Structure formats: structure tokens, C-alpha cells
Amino acid sequence: SFSYKPDYDPNGPDVQVEVYQLFCGSGAYNIRHAFVLKKSDDESLKLATFATPDLDYSYADEEMSKLKADPKVRGFRATGLLVNATFDLEKRTITSHAAWRGIGDAWDSGEWVFRNGDFILTRFEVDPTYGDPDPAAESYVVYEVAK
Numbered sequence: 517s518f519s520y521k522p523d524y525d526p527n528g529p530d531v532q533v534e535v536y537q538l539f540c541g542s543g544a545y546n547i548r549h550a551f552v553l554k555k556s557d558d559e560s561l562k563l564a565t566f567a568t569p570d571l572d573y574s575y576a577d578e579e580m581s582k583l584k585a586d587p588k589v590r591g592f593r594a595t596g597l598l599v600n601a602t603f604d605l606e607k608r609t610i611t612s613h614a615a616w617r618g619i620g621d622a623w624d625s626g627e628w629v630f631r632n633g634d635f636i637l638t639r640f641e642v643d644p645t646y647g648d649p650d651p652a653a654e655s656y657v658v659y660e661v662a663k
Contacts, residue, residue, distance in 0.1 A: 532556035
């Protein structure tokens with residue numbers, strides 16, 4: 517739990533927030549979690565949803581090891597589940613890293629920061645290519661908030 521001062525009432529009382537991470541399922545190499553928020557100014561439970569980019573990309577080869585062009589963001593969608601997610605209380609961030617298959621050569625990763633009562637997407641990176649599990653291999657930051 518932590519407290520914050522809402523933007524809409526900067527002179528008002530702090531709002532206390534409790535964050536609950538709920539296990540929702542797992543596979544061979546990914547675990548899915550939901551996050552629920554309880555705020556002192558409301559007392560009800562709220563399922564946190566997370567913006568994720570809807571990406572457009574096409575492969576340059578049959579092995580899906582290369583893209584024809586960098587991925588493009590077509591828009592955003594909301595999800596209530598994150599994969600392999602962790603909550604950092606000090607930074608008030610949730611990070612997620614989804615392996616698309618067991619060897620970890622294709623994946624996506626996101627970071628959401630708590631702002632004014634919700635978790636806001638600040639960074640999303642993806643490696644949609646298969647074949648090179650080296651973490652230093654090329655990936656694409658498709659969304660990042662300027663700092």
C-alpha cells in the first residue's frame with residue numbers, strides 16, 4: 517500500500533491505495549496476473565486495466581526471423597491480465613515480460629507507472645522475430661513516454 521495526492525484535489529487529503537496481485541493462470545513459461553486496486557476515497561475494488569499497443573508488422577521470411585519494416589502502432593487496447601508481471605512499490609511501477617515461446621527468442625515487455633489513480637503505459641518493447649534468443653538481439657521500442 518501507498519498514498520498519493522490526486523491532481524484533481526492537490527490541497528485535499530492523501531488517498532491510500534492497496535494493490536493486490538492475483539494469480540490467474542500459467543503455462544510452461546508464462547504466468548498471468550491481474551491487479552486489483554482499493555482506494556481509501558472509494559473503498560470499492562477496481563480491476564486495473566493496462567493499455568497495450570496493437571501492432572502491425574509483417575515478416576520478410578518464412579522463418580519469421582526478420583521483419584519487412586519496423587512495427588507500427590495501429591492503436592491501443594486494454595487488458596486486465598499481464599504476463600510475468602512484477603510490482604515495484606518504491607517506483608510504483610508494474611512491469612511485464614511475455615515470452616512468446618519457451619526459448620525466449622520472441623517477446624514483448626511493458627512498463628506502467630501509477631499516476632493519479634491508475635497505471636499508465638510508459639514504455640513498450642517487442643521482439644517479434646524468432647530464431648535468436650540473445651537478449652542483445654534487435655528489439656523495437658514501439659512506445660515510450662518522453663522523460
